[in-house]
Amino acid sequence: MQSAQHTDFPQDGRDASANDEERHSFTTMIKDAKCLTFLFIGIGLLWPWNCILGASQYFKHDVFLDNTIWSKIFASSMMTVSTVSSTLFNIWLAGRQHSYSERVVRGLIWEIAVFIILSLLALFKAWFSLPFVFISIMVLVAISSVATAMTQNGIMAVANIYGPVFSQAVMVGQAVAGVLPSVVLFIISFSSDPSRQSTGGILFYFLTTAGVSIISILLYRMNKIGAKLIHITPKNHIALHVPFSVHYNKLKYLVLSIFTTFVVTLIFPVFASTVLVKGLPLTNSQFIPFIFTVWNLGDLYGRIVADWPQFRAPQFTPFKIFVYSLLRILFVPLFFIFSKINSDEHMSSPILKDLLYTLLQFFFGLTNGHVISISFMKVPEALTTDDEKESAGGFTNIFVSTGLTLGSILSYGCVFVIESYSKAH
Template sequence: MDNGFESNDIIANLAMTKRLRSLVYLTFLLIGVGLLWPWNNILSATLFFQNNIFKQTTIYAKLFTSSMMTVSTLSSLLFNIYLERRQHSYTTRVVRGLIWQFSAFILLTFVCSISNNIWMGLEFFIIMVLISISAIATAWTQNGIMAIANVFGSEYSQSVMMGQAVAGVLPSVVLLLVSIGKTDDHNKNDGNKGIYFYFLTTSIVCVSCIVLFFRMKIGDKLNIMSEGNATNIQTDETETETDAVPFLVLYSKLKYLVLSIITTFIVTLIFPVFGANVFVTGLPMSNVQYIPLIFTMWNLGDLYGRMIANWDMFRDPSFTPYKTFVYSVSRIAFIPFFFYFTIKSHAKDESGDNIHSIKLDLGYILLQFLFGVTNGHIISMSFMKVPESLTTDQEKEAAGGFTSIFVSTGLAIGSIISYIFAFMIGNISK
């Protein structure tokens, strides 16, 4: 393994297997894993919170999912707006966010372990506070690492994106493996036996990221790069408002890229709603096995999309940010197909044509895979094109917080719109 820093030009010319031999590249990838891992832990633990902590029928169980999404997305959005105005201390932000994330999940594990001794209303409040802290910690780390990756080069931005995709794949694969031994769609507690271990894995990932970040001396490498550049990069908290890169300056240069990001996430947030409400019709498996398979296929597609973002045809200047934006808007065309498969999965097939039913299941699996591919592809391309659209290192660092605002905004709007689709699907299933 290479412990040194390789320039973006060198990394860009290497195959993925050779890039992974660079510990610096791996550091960015692992931190990318750490960014999305906490959200996936909480998401995969939804049934655990509803059934085991809040006892299924209580108001807290009914409010948990919507409250979790609202608290998380709004906390992230507001904190990213705060960070965007303070364009300094990026290496500190990475480590600080990871430390807070570590602490949040240690406390979450502890609170859940003594659940029977806490008033349910108070526990609900504490868990929402910890979810808010986790979202803020993610925003802190993402703001810092994307700022640094923008300066290091687009390939390192892609590495962070790849890490996020890996964090999406692994929990869904684990959930799928756990579901293989299940046959009862109504037994919701079987898959929650290892939930405390899931929580603790987040803390383990955070510690690993911190160790590797310091071991590779990412902050020192950033300082060396800034010393060799004519632009003076602020690394402490003495920066004034006049030194900050204005929001409108960044928007004028990145508008199509950030609009691509926000549009992609808004459309993508319908995925969990359909993913949990389209049922198996012909394949020899139960819904408790089919639904984790769907989530796994989407995440595998997302990972593949982030990998192909580095193909020459997509890196070519002729594939402009405007084309990327048009590409993101075109994903709306997936929605009618999702409704089609939803209606078919809830309809009673009296024809007895099992081959047709199997084709429907396989077609839906392919649809979710392609939906995941387009998500990962657009998001990765957008972030990779950010440093290429800017001229100074100060702009590239400031773009880390700037793009995070649009990520959070897209997720917040998407989570709200998802309730509309949930209502529509609810009417279909009646």
């Protein structure tokens, strides 16, 4: 049985025409209560990960005391646990094609629980042994990744039903969640001892994350976001299970664009933390968070301009988006060139080098956000029934998590190449 087509359902008081919806500007989007809800949930999707990442120095220094084995393996263990658990859970979720609206709230509730427990661990860390604290944090990281996957699976299914502008709202929200912590870290880098974070500060950091999830749930409930799925699905409707092959045939270039983009993008942290300042009036401890901020601002801008008419036009086909994602590989040799220049102690224009490198990072971030947003916005347009649109959320998330996982593995190769070159010179 086919589900009702969403073209028969008004777009929340707007003109039901897809063309009219596509012409909504970003300014209009953030003024709309429902779009603002999707934007805030997008922030809630990435905020927990950025919170744990931003607290890495606190865990390594204050909790695991710098020189212990737990401190040394913390960052790599966190990355591995997060990406693997997210990938496996996304694969499992993709086969369970129902209850998408409920998943949004369930995932956010789990995030609240995780960060309340993390706050308690930070407060009472002296009561427990280091191995117990380490294992507990890794378990919480895994639960947080699973919760994020659950919410993302649900919200992208809902966004696919509402339309492309709502998918863009989620994408922009994720970029906002990337910008804000990086700006904070850049500001903190000007303090006298940025490596030390008070327990009170970290508690506020963790509880803020729980607060973001609570606000997201309230907005989701108040604006009745899940009601549209109930409206278009008759009580006697039996949802069709959409096979992997159906989604892949219709979305292959879009999901391959997402996969390729994330694989290439994961080299960014490697170079951002190894290419040091040469001419700008910043220390290395300030330049690195500055580069992270620039990249995230580029990512945010790329997601905002994704709804420009030339990118939303049918002529900008999924295949062209895939080619666009492949062209981003050209950034890699450029980054290696800057890594090579970085080892030159007698460069003629160090300030120019820093400015060009900063510009390169901005465009690397811009193209990341641009490809990802356009790809997700075109997903509902490539599908026919609401069953396909709902289940596509889980299908696309598989390519997100596997792209991140493969990218993180390949980033170790970049580290090896950089270190090998540095030793040779």
